[in-house]
Amino acid sequence: MVFSQPAFDVWRAELGIPCDPAKPDLKAFAGTDGKFLLYKNTQVGAPIASGSFRHRGMVIIPCTMSTLGRVANGTGDGLIGRAAEVALKERRKLLIVPRETPLSLIALRNLVTVAEAGATVIDANPGFYARPQSVQDMIDFVVARVLDHLGIDHSLTKRWGEKA
Numbered sequence: 001m002v003f004s005q006p007a008f009d010v011w012r013a014e015l016g017i018p019c020d021p022a023k024p025d026l027k028a029f030a031g032t033d034g035k036f037l038l039y040k041n042t043q044v045g046a047p048i049a050s051g052s053f054r055h056r057g058m059v060i061i062p063c064t065m066s067t068l069g070r071v072a073n074g075t076g077d078g079l080i081g082r083a084a085e086v087a088l089k090e091r092r093k094l095l096i097v098p099r100e101t102p103l104s105l106i107a108l109r110n111l112v113t114v115a116e117a118g119a120t121v122i123d124a125n126p127g128f129y130a131r132p133q134s135v136q137d138m139i140d141f142v143v144a145r146v147l148d149h150l151g152i153d154h155s156l157t158k159r160w161g162e163k164a
């Protein structure tokens with residue numbers, strides 16, 4: 001897991017969870033005590049920046065248009081950009097979940113560029129066929145789509161045609 005420096009500001013503002021960038025509370029963020037490896041975006045020598053590091057895929061969620069632009073143009077600075085470049089060059093899964101709306105023409109072109117390079121763009125647009133009852137249900141829908149693309153089993157949402 002890698003957080004950009006601005007991500008910590010968003011974390012505090014949007015989640016309402018106090019966050020110390022020097023020691024973020026990943027349980028408060030993720031809601032679980034799962035095993036997380038946390039890297040600083042300045043750690044460009046971290047294992048995830050190497051093509052020899054094996055993984056199921058990389059997810060940039062949420063992906064700002066600034067980060068998207070750097071990934072699309074191969075000018076990524078920091079670990080997030082480097083790891084994304086490696087995922088593309090190694091033909092590994094790279095999932096981009098854009099943060100912005102509406103999208104500018106530049107953003108749309110950058111999305112096309114990353115898709116042509118092999119990334120999958122997953123819009124943070126929940127499906128309503130499952131009849132979400134809360135904001136969390138809508139978030140779970142998007143996270144479920146990401147997990148599906150990584151081949152990770154989950155029970156976050158019911159699938160189309162499944163009974164409750």
